[in-house]
């Protein structure tokens with residue numbers, strides 16, 4: 001129809017009519033493309049929102065797993081506490097600390113000095129976004145940066161756990177006579193509720209044991225460093241998701 005009108009205007013050599021008709025075609029195409037873009041964009045925003053909500057649930061699960069199973073911030077706090085007790089043991093052994101009386105909690109820390117775990121899985125929705133090439137659907141730069149830092153720190157932690165796990169030095173296996181474990185240990189998470197006994201005098205006098213404990217403490221130092229980074233990255237992801245989704249947790253950061 002419009003082509004016929006343009007042809008007829010051309011025949012009449014009516015240039016202004018030709019221009020108007022062409023303009024109508026161009027504007028029509030432009031509006032059509034804009035509506036199409038707008039529809040695509042709206043669909044993408046709906047999909048993006050669904051992905052972000054799922055990511056938020058998974059982050060919450062990862063964060064609350066610790067709290068539900070081992071009290072608040074299990075992992076990091078527990079590892080830090082273990083490290084503190086081992087430092088006290090070493091201080092006592094080296095004569096730097098003459099006040100502290102070593103007890104069952106110190107014994108538990110020595111036993112746990114070779115345990116490295118993070119008890120988390122990589123966010124499944126993030127795996128899905130990456131695998132399907134849809135990561136670019138997320139518009140918010142802060143979320144993208146937080147997710148990328150989370151990925152880096154999670155991979156770093158995985159590597160650390162694997163490499164440390166490969167060279168674990170189990171002190172109770174190497175020095176069995178220096179430990180006497182409480183059988184309730186298998187049922188209780190709270191380390192204060194059961195008593196593992198250590199022969200601290202024998203430990204102190206044994207140079208090999210001292211060396212091994214120092215090595216375990218050094219490995220633990222790097223593990224705690226990497227775990228701290230990963231936990232911080234997960235919390236950052238949570239913070240940016242909360243902001244984007246307008247979620248508030250009533251003052252609690254998790």
Ligand SMILES: [Zn+2]
Pocket residue numbers: 056238241242247249254
């Ligand atoms: Zn939240």
